[in-house]
Amino acid sequence: MNSPDAFNALCPTRQILDRIADKWTVLLLGLLAGRTMRFNELRRGVDGLSQKVLSQTLKSLERDGLVTRAVYPTVPVTVEYAITDLGRTLAATLEPLRLWAESHMNVIEQARADFDRRQQAAA
Template sequence: MLHRPDAFNARCPTRQVLDRIGDKWAVLVLILLEQETLRFNELRRRIDSISQKMLSQTLKSLERDGLISRRAFPTVPVTVEYSLTPLGRTLAGTVAALTQWAEAHIGEVEEAQRRYDRGDIAA
């Protein structure tokens, strides 16, 4: 018997997907790969302050979820490129929209944070 996914249920596997797309590093990788195929070091250079270890973990998780693909070339050293899969492309636009919202509304969010920190009750 198939059960309908319910992200509010703690055992629902959709929570893993939500965890992945709620991760800032995964979001940034998906946005960059929506634009073009990139190598590991290109991703690392373009995502300010991500460590090599964190980028590696993020890429492995996204690959495991079927959102990106990894292609290795037999060079010395090995060249590896990452790109979105068709499934990843279906998510990348949504993630990009969230990022655009954040960029468009960061001033309002920061102002709300300042009001909250001052103890102002009115929003």
């Protein structure tokens, strides 16, 4: 097997980067880093996240070994999600990225407005 090279289109690293670059992954791992949560708690915890996308993202995170899913035979059935040790290492890596985005959003919004103004003036 060749060594990983994310710049090569066929490298499996690209799939991992796709998972990491997903905003829902960043936000869900951030929540789960705090504690185990139920599906609806996660849905309420991330504004704008649909039930369908939450379900798809959690399945992908579970498949990648970043989250575990536990089902309890209650009425109704209770399903809990927890971050794995691997997921914790990723969450710790992503947290500074989320904080950077929050602390620089005003500067980026201003840059976008300036760019749009220049584009409009050039048209």
